[in-house]
Amino acid sequence: MKKVIKYVIIDILRNKIMLGYTLFLFILSLSIFSLEDNAAKGLLGLLNIILIIVPLVSLIFSTIYVYNSAEFIELLVSQPLKRKTIWMSLFTGLASSMTLAFLAGAGIPVLIYQSDVTGLMMILIGVLLSVIFVAVALLAAVKTRDKAKGIGAAILLWLYFSLLFDGFILFLLFQFSDYPIEKAMVGVSMLNPIDLGRILILLKMDISAMMGYTGAIFKDFFGTVTGMSLSFLVLVIWIIMPLTLSVRNFKRKDL
Amino acid sequence: MIIANNVSKKFGSLQALNNLSVTCNKGECIALIGPNGSGKTTFIKTILGMVVCDSGFITFNGNNINNNWGYRSGIGYMPQIGRYPENMTIGQVLDMMKDIRKDSATFPLDEDLINRFNLNNLLHKRMRTLSGGTKQKVSAALAFMFNPEVLILDEPTAGLDPVSSEILKEKILLEKSKGKLILISSHILSELDDLVTQVIYMQDGTLCFHKTIEQLQADTGEHKLAKAIAQVMQQ
Numbered sequence: 001m002k003k004v005i006k007y008v009i010i011d012i013l014r015n016k017i018m019l020g021y022t023l024f025l026f027i028l029s030l031s032i033f034s035l036e037d038n039a040a041k042g043l044l045g046l047l048n049i050i051l052i053i054v055p056l057v058s059l060i061f062s063t064i065y066v067y068n069s070a071e072f073i074e075l076l077v078s079q080p081l082k083r084k085t086i087w088m089s090l091f092t093g094l095a096s097s098m099t100l101a102f103l104a105g106a107g108i109p110v111l112i113y114q115s116d117v118t119g120l121m122m123i124l125i126g127v128l129l130s131v132i133f134v135a136v137a138l139l140a141a142v143k144t145r146d147k148a149k150g151i152g153a154a155i156l157l158w159l160y161f162s163l164l165f166d167g168f169i170l171f172l173l174f175q176f177s178d179y180p181i182e183k184a185m186v187g188v189s190m191l192n193p194i195d196l197g198r199i200l201i202l203l204k205m206d207i208s209a210m211m212g213y214t215g216a217i218f219k220d221f222f223g224t225v226t227g228m229s230l231s232f233l234v235l236v237i238w239i240i241m242p243l244t245l246s247v248r249n250f251k252r253k254d255l
Numbered sequence: 256m257i258i259a260n261n262v263s264k265k266f267g268s269l270q271a272l273n274n275l276s277v278t279c280n281k282g283e284c285i286a287l288i289g290p291n292g293s294g295k296t297t298f299i300k301t302i303l304g305m306v307v308c309d310s311g312f313i314t315f316n317g318n319n320i321n322n323n324w325g326y327r328s329g330i331g332y333m334p335q336i337g338r339y340p341e342n343m344t345i346g347q348v349l350d351m352m353k354d355i356r357k358d359s360a361t362f363p364l365d366e367d368l369i370n371r372f373n374l375n376n377l378l379h380k381r382m383r384t385l386s387g388g389t390k391q392k393v394s395a396a397l398a399f400m401f402n403p404e405v406l407i408l409d410e411p412t413a414g415l416d417p418v419s420s421e422i423l424k425e426k427i428l429l430e431k432s433k434g435k436l437i438l439i440s441s442h443i444l445s446e447l448d449d450l451v452t453q454v455i456y457m458q459d460g461t462l463c464f465h466k467t468i469e470q471l472q473a474d475t476g477e478h479k480l481a482k483a484i485a486q487v488m489q490q
Contacts, residue, residue: 003354004355007351011340011342011343014342069340070338071338071339071340071341072339072340074305074338075338075339075340076355077303077304077305078303078304078305078327078332078334079327079355079356080324080325080326080327080328080355080356080359081324081327081355082324251322252307253307254266254300254305254306254307255300255305255306
């Protein structure tokens with residue numbers, strides 16, 4: 001497995017888009033932190049951008065990369081290698097390069113300006129989101145044979161996770177505002193890793209007081225050790241579930 | 256050595272393979288012949304596990320190939336259209352394959368074809384800049400490099416210049432004399448005449464016949480493979 005990972009990582013690191021992504025994150029984080037006099041405010045601004053950019057780049061880049069490596073995958077499949085090994089190597093290579101890019105681009109500035117629990121939480125969530133969306137992208141890419149359809153599916157998935165889902169939540173909140181649905185909201189937020197990440201970071205920032213009653217409920221749940229561990233468990237499940245599904249699909253795929 | 260048992264495969268509504276049963280043994284050199292779209296390449300890909308069959312099974316040395324991968328170290332495969340990572344150079348592709356297969360290969364590696372095709376002078380060239388013929392040469396070199404017991408060649412001489420295709424034919428004959436199982440699919444029947452010992456003829460995914468070349472000659476009364484097959488096709 002190591003051999004294949006090595007070739008995948010070498011190939012990705014040679015890619016200029018990866019370098020561009022790292023530089024973009026780096027410049028963005030630095031400029032946001034230097035615009036705000038208060039580092040905590042800077043972190044909040046950075047959070048909103050990172051929660052949009054990281055999943056988008058992770059999804060689109062990984063999907064396109066898988067389609068562009070079709071030849072590479074075909075070559076490897078005819079060799080004495082397990083299909084699972086090939087697919088997991090591809091995932092590991094993509095996930096580690098996305099993580100590396102995020103750590104170098106956003107991790108370093110955050111550590112410089114805000115190296116406390118909140119900053120670390122932000123880095124951790126960023127890394128987890130990078131890996132989650134690599135896994136989701138692999139699932140989208142293995143399911144569709146057509147490149148254009150696959151990339152379209154990846155974009156739709158991103159739209160769903162970062163925009164449509166929030167709209168859906170708002171809709172629920174307004175429709176059922178007469179009922180005590182705050183606790184159910186905790187459950188619903190587990191369905192979207194981006195929302196989960198946002199809540200976890202916001203609660204660490206101690207601005208949950210501004211979120212009203214729902215904020216109090218969230219604080220009650222996500223503030224506890226159990227709630228935190230459960231949320232991280234859910235985030236890990238968000239990696240494992242799409243990945244296992246995609247491995248299963250890839251094992252049966254005709255090349 | 257390779258036994259296919261009632262193998263069927265559908266691509267959507269197209270029946271690519273239909274209850275195909277074939278037995279291939281060590282020391283045979285088998286020609287896989289059939290019109291375009293008769294399922295030759297699909298059959299080759301199912302042997303390699305690149306296409307997973309819907310029903311039936313294939314065994315390699317007595318082991319079912321389903322969910323098995325180690326057996327592929329005994330196969331050298333030359334694809335019909337060699338597709339390689341475009342950003343890699345020939346040298347990198349060769350090194351990568353050596354790296355991947357070094358545990359199972361028998362040393363010394365067979366670099367005969369690399370030398371005879373003069374690939375050593377092209378090692379720094381990127382795969383995307385190569386002509387179709389040069390890619391074929393790389394594919395051929397890779398197929399023979401690890402001394403596999405089985406060679407599967409999908410239209411090996413398509414796109415090769417006459418000199419190179421002669422070199423490749425000599426190489427195939429040499430490997431055949433070592434008692435390896437060789438499967439060749441080709442449309443250029445005149446080239447197969449002095450190579451093959453058996454013929455598998457496929458049509459629309461079904462096996463029409465699997466005969467030794469002597470028997471085919473006796474049945475059709477033709478000496479040349481091309482004429483014999485032409486006579487079969489007209490029936």
